Amino acid sequence: MRDLRQLQCFRSTALVGSVRGGAGRLGTAPSAVSQQIRSLEADLGLELFSRDGRRLSLTAVGRELLVEVEGVFEALGELEDRAAELREKRSERLVIGYFSSAGARWIADLVAYLEFTHPGLSVRLELTDGGLVEDGQDLQLLVTGDEELGTPVGMGSEQLLVDPYVAAVPRGHALAAREAVSLAELAVLPWIDNDDLASSDGRCRQIFVDGCRTAGVDLAFRHQAHDHRTALEMVDRGLGATVLPRLGLSGVGASTVVLPVIDPPLARRIHLAWHRVTPHGAVIEDARRALRDLVDQERADPSPR
Missing domain, CATH: 3.40.190.10 (Periplasmic binding protein-like II)
Incomplete structure (x- = not known):
């Protein structure tokens, strides 16, 4: 496959079911989209669409490829976000996992505190299902029914x-x-x-x-x-x-x-888990301290907000 334009044309056409509709989404001519799709099929050696007049339907392999293509564009979006952060001279990024009720109660205050104490920091928030995520998150809030949280080697935890x-x-x-x-x-x-x-x-x-x-x-x-x-x-x-x-x-x-x-x-029981070996050690310690302060405020004033 030669370039991302092929993938853009394939993805756009697959989403609307026609070359004309795909071209409209991309702001280009239908003939150009059709050519890109034919080139992609030739490069891959796969038939991605079944054709019924002007109507296109994804083949089984086309549906599988679309899932992978969506991942490509998601990764590109993350790359663009990271480039924007670097342009803003935010060279340090902390990934925080959280569940929704903790997010509504604490996360905005936590990010505001980290923004103040670490001006060069960029925070990426990831909404999780409340279970432990071992990779990809520097700091994570999670839910269990147990007093102790089992963590793998290299991770620490505390009950908040x-x-x-x-x-x-x-x-x-x-x-x-x-x-x-x-x-x-x-x-x-x-x-x-x-x-x-x-x-x-x-x-x-x-x-x-x-x-x-x-x-x-x-x-x-x-x-x-x-x-x-x-x-x-x-x-x-x-x-x-x-x-x-x-x-x-x-x-x-x-x-x-x-x-x-x-x-x-x-x-x-709400726990906090983190990676012990990380370049963000000082930031994580500050975040842990801030979360403990927020929890203390919660205990002092548990009224609905």
Whole structure:
């Protein structure tokens, strides 16, 4: 294959299903796109499209190649981002992995602090599923149900916070007058699922499911949401109750009351992991110190934000 123009023409045409549409996306002539695609097929020795008049469909090998081509353009985008950082004289980059509720609570403050203390630093944030990533991230916030986090050789870790679960109930319900509530008592309300698929890969849900099993509660959701904020908005409209980690409280409405869950008490554990051998050692130490300060503030003022 000779140049990226071939890949651009292939990718654009594959996305819209026609040479004319692909050319329109690229701002060029259909004949030029058609020529690039034929050249690419000849260079590879593969038939990438099946042709039905002017309509094109990807062949099986064409679909496989498209996945690889998307990776090429994603890598090019990262290269362009890095070049922009270097032009701005940001020669040092720290990659931080985080899950969504930690991001909403701490990440902006952490990046602002690092910007102030390390003016030449560029921070790249990567939203993860909450599980340990061994390569590619200098620093990572993650979720477990365990007090200890097992890490491979060369990585360190510390527990930052024990994050208890709470219940959000409509203010008009009788349970809202309680100081705390059990899972069994919550069962009188419709339950709203808040499984945050982008934050914990089922870890938070499993802690909740295990708690229901311990309490002898039949877990049945009336409504399902896939993030904490949406579930809280549904509670605020009187649609039911939801149980979530306290750190996930964001945007709690005036018609919602938040109560501790005491029977059984539920909690997840938030850990910080990092690479010990790294050129960013001083930055990582500053980031760890800043996160501990943010967690201390969380303990002092755990109210919803």
